[in-house]
Amino acid sequence: MIEAPATTSYLSEHYADEAYATLSGYEAKGGYQGLEKALGMEPAAIREAVKSSGLRGRGGAGFVAGVKWGFMPEQSDAMKLIVCNGDESEPGSFKDRLIMERGPHQVLEGILIGAWAMGAERTYIYVRGEYALSADRLERAIQELRDKGKLGRDCSGKSGFSHDIIVHRGAGAYICGEETGLLESLEGKKGQPRSKPPFPAQYGAFGLPTTVNNVETFAHVPFILDRGVDWFRGFGTEKSPGTTLFGVSGHVERPGLFEKPLGTPLGELIELAGGVRGGRALKGVGPGGLSMPILPSSDLDVGMDEESLSARGSHLGTGGIMVMDETTCMVRVACVISYFFREESCGQCTQCREGTGWLHKLSRRIEGGRGQPGDLEVLGRLPKMMEAQTICAFSDAAAWPIQGLLRHFRDDFESHLPEKSCPFGEGFEL
Numbered sequence: 001m002i003e004a005p006a007t008t009s010y011l012s013e014h015y016a017d018e019a020y021a022t023l024s025g026y027e028a029k030g031g032y033q034g035l036e037k038a039l040g041m042e043p044a045a046i047r048e049a050v051k052s053s054g055l056r057g058r059g060g061a062g063f064v065a066g067v068k069w070g071f072m073p074e075q076s077d078a079m080k081l082i083v084c085n086g087d088e089s090e091p092g093s094f095k096d097r098l099i100m101e102r103g104p105h106q107v108l109e110g111i112l113i114g115a116w117a118m119g120a121e122r123t124y125i126y127v128r129g130e131y132a133l134s135a136d137r138l139e140r141a142i143q144e145l146r147d148k149g150k151l152g153r154d155c156s157g158k159s160g161f162s163h164d165i166i167v168h169r170g171a172g173a174y175i176c177g178e179e180t181g182l183l184e185s186l187e188g189k190k191g192q193p194r195s196k197p198p199f200p201a202q203y204g205a206f207g208l209p210t211t212v213n214n215v216e217t218f219a220h221v222p223f224i225l226d227r228g229v230d231w232f233r234g235f236g237t238e239k240s241p242g243t244t245l246f247g248v249s250g251h252v253e254r255p256g257l258f259e260k261p262l263g264t265p266l267g268e269l270i271e272l273a274g275g276v277r278g279g280r281a282l283k284g285v286g287p288g289g290l291s292m293p294i295l296p297s298s299d300l301d302v303g304m305d306e307e308s309l310s311a312r313g314s315h316l317g318t319g320g321i322m323v324m325d326e327t328t329c330m331v332r333v334a335c336v337i338s339y340f341f342r343e344e345s346c347g348q349c350t351q352c353r354e355g356t357g358w359l360h361k362l363s364r365r366i367e368g369g370r371g372q373p374g375d376l377e378v379l380g381r382l383p384k385m386m387e388a389q390t391i392c393a394f395s396d397a398a399a400w401p402i403q404g405l406l407r408h409f410r411d412d413f414e415s416h417l418p419e420k421s422c423p424f425g426e427g428f429e430l
Contacts, residue, residue: 011106020102043117058244069114073209082118125215195391253276267300332367334363
């Protein structure tokens with residue numbers, strides 16, 4: 001299900017129309033007007049417009065896209081590249097899949113605007129391996145552009161502007177969603193994050209200057225160029241402008257995607273999904289995918305933007321809202337989360353490799369009624385030893401949800417110890 005109120009649906013407004021995924025259908029709805037305007041501007045002016053818009057990366061980190069574009073060296077003897085991150089592997093997130101399937105030309109138009117703005121000659125779109133339809137739709141759209149002379153030498157009728165786009169399919173590793181792990185995988189190596197510096201803008205894919213942005217980030221760019229910076233900043237908040245596609249899943253009546261401005265209250269988004277399933281009470285919500293600290297039901301008034309969520313001890317992440325009702329055992333949730341991160345760790349850093357294993361071991365022991373005195377103390381200390389100690393933020397992402405669970409749902413953990421069993425029953429399989 002895709003729902004988008006008419007006032008804020010610029011990104012997903014036409015996704016219900018299958019023709020929108022084709023070049024003719026996209027152009028009929030005003031597609032590529034943003035690119036046409038961009039090609040009449042100086043590259044520096046485009047970078048400044050994207051920066052002034054305040055567009056933040058929609059892949060989880062939330063870095064301002066225009067600032068990132070400015071890191072690409074203006075003068076370089078080496079070929080400059082763009083990498084579009086479509087490796088959407090965060091559990092609870094499914095917005096990029098729909099964008100690639102329903103609006104592939106939005107992504108491609110944003111990439112071409114970025115290519116002109118940064119002087120990039122080639123783009124690699126790294127698509128999650130399980131997203132077969134997404135990759136197929138992108139490849140079809142790319143071929144349509146080639147057939148119309150909109151890719152290659154002097155593409156889109158702009159003399160001296162040459163660009164090509166290649167789709168690369170991943171192999172299902174969560175760690176490749178991290179931008180440097182993605183670059184390693186793109187080069188045919190094991191997907192392991194790189195130490196920084198050097199940063200990708202100086203030494204990226206194949207050792208060339210590279211800018212990495214997320215699928216949804218590129219999809220917003222054409223609207224900024226076509227409709228203007230002030231129009232874009234009319235949505236969202238001062239520090240987090242624009243809309244985003246929030247994916248609501250879990251214990252709700254109508255799971256789906258809902259396009260709303262950043263800053264929309266969390267409770268409003270859950271209501272858009274029909275509210276908590278079966279009329280049960282809400283217990284907790286993961287606001288930005290599996291790796292963000294889970295919030296209690298008392299935080300439904302929080303705005304869904306990074307600043308507001310940070311003030312409540314969580315983060316926006318990918319905007320994948322995971323709803324849990326009153327029957328949920330939060331110790332069992334900890335088991336599932338810690339198992340996922342234990343299995344997906346690349347094993348490169350000791351704190352992550354060993355820490356994720358211990359988080360799962362302790363969570364599983366407590367959940368199974370075998371908890372020992374002092375287990376909760378150790379479980380509380382472990383995340384602090386995992387944060388900000390590793391090459392990438394994977395270890396932090398594994399630690400955050402456990403911290404949130406202990407902060408807000410410690411009673412669930414404590415109730416397992418004297419009873420030597422789970423008081424909630426078999427809510428879901430481990």
